[in-house]
Amino acid sequence: MYFLPPLLLLVLAGSGVFASAWVNAWWFLPFLISAVLVGLPHGAADWGVLCKMVARKDRSRSMRGVGIYSALLLSSAVMVFVTPPLGLALFLIVSAWHFGGADAHDFGDYFRIRARHRLLRLTAMARGVLIVTSPFVFRFTDMFGACEAWCTMLNSSWISTEYSRVFQGFIVGSFALSVGIAAMVMLELLRVSKARAAGWLALETVLLIAIFTFLHPLFALGAYFLCWHSVRHISHLRKFSDPGAGLGWIYRLSGPFLFPSLVIIAILAWGTGSIQSPERLAIVLLIFFAIVTPAHQWLVSQEIQSPRPA
Numbered sequence: 001m002y003f004l005p006p007l008l009l010l011v012l013a014g015s016g017v018f019a020s021a022w023v024n025a026w027w028f029l030p031f032l033i034s035a036v037l038v039g040l041p042h043g044a045a046d047w048g049v050l051c052k053m054v055a056r057k058d059r060s061r062s063m064r065g066v067g068i069y070s071a072l073l074l075s076s077a078v079m080v081f082v083t084p085p086l087g088l089a090l091f092l093i094v095s096a097w098h099f100g101g102a103d104a105h106d107f108g109d110y111f112r113i114r115a116r117h118r119l120l121r122l123t124a125m126a127r128g129v130l131i132v133t134s135p136f137v138f139r140f141t142d143m144f145g146a147c148e149a150w151c152t153m154l155n156s157s158w159i160s161t162e163y164s165r166v167f168q169g170f171i172v173g174s175f176a177l178s179v180g181i182a183a184m185v186m187l188e189l190l191r192v193s194k195a196r197a198a199g200w201l202a203l204e205t206v207l208l209i210a211i212f213t214f215l216h217p218l219f220a221l222g223a224y225f226l227c228w229h230s231v232r233h234i235s236h237l238r239k240f241s242d243p244g245a246g247l248g249w250i251y252r253l254s255g256p257f258l259f260p261s262l263v264i265i266a267i268l269a270w271g272t273g274s275i276q277s278p279e280r281l282a283i284v285l286l287i288f289f290a291i292v293t294p295a296h297q298w299l300v301s302q303e304i305q306s307p308r309p310a
Contacts, residue, residue: 030222100128135217
């Protein structure tokens with residue numbers, strides 16, 4: 001299962017390289033597909049995880065967790081709608097934490113290096129920053145335009161043009177730093193005789209850089225979310241489902257969160273005039289993810305990625 005998501009991404013990205021015009025025209029498809037298949041269900045499964053949390057004997061700790069989750073949802077929603085540029089910036093930061101933390105957690109599990117906490121923290125930071133900055137590094141104009149579209153849909157504006165070069169310099173510097181840190185992690189893995197782990201980390205890093213180099217940035221990001229992140233995350237959620245649950249267990253685990261999520265997305269799409277525009281609908285999905293990701297990541301860090309003995 002560990003190697004399947006990168007393979008799926010490689011197949012999709014490889015196909016896209018030979019149909020670049022189609023990819024540029026239909027960049028929004030991975031986001032729209034993930035909304036139904038795995039993206040929204042894997043996030044809405046927070047309901048099932050919260051239910052398991054509340055069912056524990058330590059009721060005060062469980063209720064405190066539900067309170068923190070609710071507060072994060074409310075806070076991020078306020079930030080996204082009241083100060084859209086800050087909401088977008090927070091989304092980028094939390095997404096880096098979320099993607100990097102998930103990949104590093106799985107990497108540590110599979111290659112049995114969970115005890116090397118510092119190394120995995122560096123891996124998480126490098127991977128998260130790489131995924132978030134790569135779209136800007138290789139297609140800055142497209143991504144800057146997407147950020148402007150995000151803010152315009154929420155009746156605000158992105159950073160002014162005169163500061164765009166400063167922002168671009170910061171992004172490129174962060175990307176270079178992430179690649180350097182990833183290289184340091186690989187060297188350290190080689191030093192401690194973990195050549196297989198170092199080699200696989202190198203392959204993953206090259207694959208991710210390649211898809212952002214050759215594909216439309218939002219198509220590449222959506223493909224990573226659809227083929228890699230969501231698939232791996234769902235594999236961890238299986239333990240929260242009922243024993244013997246058959247096909248569709250992820251939708252049952254999502255419970256009351258999935259349908260309201262679709263309703264909120266529909267309201268956002270209607271309110272921003274995006275119902276008949278798949279491109280704008282993809283931006284609406286990103287706005288929705290910006291609202292729910294901070295709370296989702298906090299829950300993941302507590303219930304799935306919490307430290308465990310090696």
